[in-house]
Amino acid sequence: MSQPRFDVIAIGNAIVDVMAPCEDALIEQLEMAKGGMTLIDTPRAHALYEAMGPAREISGGSAANTLAGVAALGGHCAFIGQVAEDQLGEVFAHDIRAAGVAFVTPARGKDLSTARCLIFVTPDGQRTMNTYLGASQYLPAAALDETLIADAAVLYLEGYLWDPEEPRLAMRKAIAAARGAGRKVAFSLSDAFVIARYGDDFRSLIAAGDIDLLFANADELAALTGLDDFDAGIAQLAPQVPVLVVTRGASGAVAIAGGERAEVPAAPVVRVIDTTGAGDLFAAGFLFGHVRGKGLGECLKLGAACAGEIISHYGARPEADLRELVKG
Amino acid sequence: MSQPRFDVIAIGNAIVDVMAPCEDALIEQLEMAKGGMTLIDTPRAHALYEAMGPAREISGGSAANTLAGVAALGGHCAFIGQVAEDQLGEVFAHDIRAAGVAFVTPARGKDLSTARCLIFVTPDGQRTMNTYLGASQYLPAAALDETLIADAAVLYLEGYLWDPEEPRLAMRKAIAAARGAGRKVAFSLSDAFVIARYGDDFRSLIAAGDIDLLFANADELAALTGLDDFDAGIAQLAPQVPVLVVTRGASGAVAIAGGERAEVPAAPVVRVIDTTGAGDLFAAGFLFGHVRGKGLGECLKLGAACAGEIISHYGARPEADLRELVKG
Numbered sequence: 076m077s078q079p080r081f082d083v084i085a086i087g088n089a090i091v092d093v094m095a096p097c098e099d100a101l102i103e104q105l106e107m108a109k110g111g112m113t114l115i116d117t118p119r120a121h122a123l124y125e126a127m128g129p130a131r132e133i134s135g136g137s138a139a140n141t142l143a144g145v146a147a148l149g150g151h152c153a154f155i156g157q158v159a160e161d162q163l164g165e166v167f168a169h170d171i172r173a174a175g176v177a178f179v180t181p182a183r184g185k186d187l188s189t190a191r192c193l194i195f196v197t198p199d200g201q202r203t204m205n206t207y208l209g210a211s212q213y214l215p216a217a218a219l220d221e222t223l224i225a226d227a228a229v230l231y232l233e234g235y236l237w238d239p240e241e242p243r244l245a246m247r248k249a250i251a252a253a254r255g256a257g258r259k260v261a262f263s264l265s266d267a268f269v270i271a272r273y274g275d276d277f278r279s280l281i282a283a284g285d286i287d288l289l290f291a292n293a294d295e296l297a298a299l300t301g302l303d304d305f306d307a308g309i310a311q312l313a314p315q316v317p318v319l320v321v322t323r324g325a326s327g328a329v330a331i332a333g334g335e336r337a338e339v340p341a342a343p344v345v346r347v348i349d350t351t352g353a354g355d356l357f358a359a360g361f362l363f364g365h366v367r368g369k370g371l372g373e374c375l376k377l378g379a380a381c382a383g384e385i386i387s388h389y390g391a392r393p394e395a396d397l398r399e400l401v402k403g
Numbered sequence: 404m405s406q407p408r409f410d411v412i413a414i415g416n417a418i419v420d421v422m423a424p425c426e427d428a429l430i431e432q433l434e435m436a437k438g439g440m441t442l443i444d445t446p447r448a449h450a451l452y453e454a455m456g457p458a459r460e461i462s463g464g465s466a467a468n469t470l471a472g473v474a475a476l477g478g479h480c481a482f483i484g485q486v487a488e489d490q491l492g493e494v495f496a497h498d499i500r501a502a503g504v505a506f507v508t509p510a511r512g513k514d515l516s517t518a519r520c521l522i523f524v525t526p527d528g529q530r531t532m533n534t535y536l537g538a539s540q541y542l543p544a545a546a547l548d549e550t551l552i553a554d555a556a557v558l559y560l561e562g563y564l565w566d567p568e569e570p571r572l573a574m575r576k577a578i579a580a581a582r583g584a585g586r587k588v589a590f591s592l593s594d595a596f597v598i599a600r601y602g603d604d605f606r607s608l609i610a611a612g613d614i615d616l617l618f619a620n621a622d623e624l625a626a627l628t629g630l631d632d633f634d635a636g637i638a639q640l641a642p643q644v645p646v647l648v649v650t651r652g653a654s655g656a657v658a659i660a661g662g663e664r665a666e667v668p669a670a671p672v673v674r675v676i677d678t679t680g681a682g683d684l685f686a687a688g689f690l691f692g693h694v695r696g697k698g699l700g701e702c703l704k705l706g707a708a709c710a711g712e713i714i715s716h717y718g719a720r721p722e723a724d725l726r727e728l729v730k731g
Contacts, residue, residue, distance in 0.1 A: 093494075095501075096722075124497060125497075127497075127501060128501050128502075129462065129471070129497075129498045129499075129501045129502050129720055130494075130497070130498060130501070131459055131460065131461045131718065132459065132460035132461075132494060133459045133460075134457065143457070161489075161490055162489055162490040162491050162516070163490050166421075166458075166460060169452060169453075169455075169457075169458070170457045170458060171457075173423075173455060173456050173457045173458070174456075174457050188490070390459065392457055394424075
């Protein structure tokens with residue numbers, strides 16, 4: 076097995092975030108599920124945008140955010156995701172390439188627009204996400220470059236993208252390509268709603284030994300295991316995957332690998348501005364440490380540092396020099 | 404003369420800013436004029452975007468920023484400017500309406516895209532702007548609603564928009580409409596390069612008594628008067644306009660009206676992050692004070708407070724509650 080060209084290749088939604096602050100009253104008035112991610116159609120997207128205050132646009136997408144973090148730490152990354160031939164597609168492609176990530180998936184035309192996520196950020200820093208998937212949900216399996224996947228140490232998959240059919244097939248094909256090349260597969264469970272719909276798929280992948288690193292938060296752990304108790308969930312799931320990483324928001328994170336367990340507190344942050352991307356950037360730090368052969372505790376520390384940076388400002392793409400930040 | 408419905412109506416470029424931090428070396432490498440505004444064509448826009456780091460998109464446009472500030476202070480405003488039927492046009496229209504500004508100019512189709520300004524922000528907070536005007540330069544005189552203009556206490560014009568021919572004609576028509584209705588005309592000189600090309604037009608407007616409030620910075624004052632000495636420039640220009648406001652960056656600002664002269668220091672700012680929009684928001688505070696009948700010193704203080712808010716974060720649209728900020 077040759078030395079891979081990339082540290083991490085990821086398949087994920089190609090989304091531009093449209094972000095604005097709002098009061099809690101607006102979340103209630105618009106009947107949004109605070110703190111969650113909801114898929115929305117065009118009429119709902121228009122209604123929510125109409126109700127949103129002056130906004131800013133910043134590239135997003137869960138796995139894409141993770142790669143921007145890995146690249147900022149010095150890792151070599153490639154991204155597979157579907158944009159449309161439109162201005163937001165150009166914005167997404169520019170930003171991920173400018174972050175140092177290889178991105179070669181061709182844009183898909185103009186019939187559907189590039190995905191956008193309307194994110195309402197409340198004064199407590201919590202983000203409530205409403206995603207119009209547009210072009211992103213039509214990533215075709217045919218667009219996968221299996222040579223590229225075989226050329227990355229880790230294939231990282233975003234659970235959100237398991238929902239639409241075409242990308243799900245593409246991801247199954249990608250898993251086979253990575254396994255065939257002797258590479259590792261990392262999977263982020265993304266959101267409890269995805270598990271509610273596709274938990275059986277995920278449990279099958281885990282049972283088949285197709286997932287080497289599993290990322291979840293406490294809610295997703297409970298949804299996947301059916302166990303509300305955190306430690307009981309960990310005890311059930313940990314023996315089934317080589318590396319399990321579970322984040323707990325302000326309570327830090329836990330990782331279990333080969334019987335070893337490590338914990339990390341959340342990084343101290345002067346003020347939580349916007350939690351969008353906290354899990355994505357935690358995964359970035361952990362993955363970077365993992366591909367660089369760091370111990371479990373060190374991987375967790377890298378994750379916590381990156382998550383701490385991202386919640387201290389608006390947007391899910393790093394602004395500080397992460398390499399500098401994690402030194403010392 | 405009836406009580407006007409709007410405090411300020413403005414005609415300006417309808418621009419979305421594309422902003423990214425950069426080192427001074429990149430400014431030199433790309434041969435940009437640091438601190439200035441340069442009009443760019445499509446190939447140059449592509450080359451600069453290619454060289455730019457991961458960015459964020461925030462609505463901009465000089466007069467549009469000023470209106471967003473006036474509206475945030477509690478003023479009633481309307482904006483006239485040209486976007487295209489594209490995603491950035493939707494972003495611009497959304498953001499200015501969400502700021503509480505009436506915006507009714509119809510989008511112009513898809514042949515040219517909505518204007519964007521590539522802004523490189525150096526570590527000293529200085530912004531270097533490169534504007535692709537696209538649709539914005541084709542604001543037709545026919546799009547002007549003269550009833551709307553007659554219904555605002557002040558017509559505010561952005562010098563930048565004097566450069567392209569169609570908006571220049573529209574602005575001349577707007578000045579006539581405002582004067583005919585007994586309203587005031589305020590004009591921002593915008594940039595020394597505009598004065599280099601159209602200084603004679605501006606001097607004629609001033610000589611004809613068509614400008615009631617003139618906004619300039621020190622460079623623009625020098626370009627318009629041909630006098631490098633600040634006080635000599637003020638002494639020459641002040642007697643020609645009812646109200647003259649000249650900003651001097653970190654040195655504050657000066658206003659002269661009817662023989663009265665007032666000064667204000669720059670508002671204290673913990674750290675200057677991005678000076679984009681400093682002049683625009685200074686004008687916002689001053690104009691709001693003026694239409695509310697405040698004294699010259701109070702108008703300057705409002706200007707300084709708004710400018711101080713805008714340079715403390717990325718982007719030229721206010722983030723803090725300006726009404727709260729200027730209390731007390």
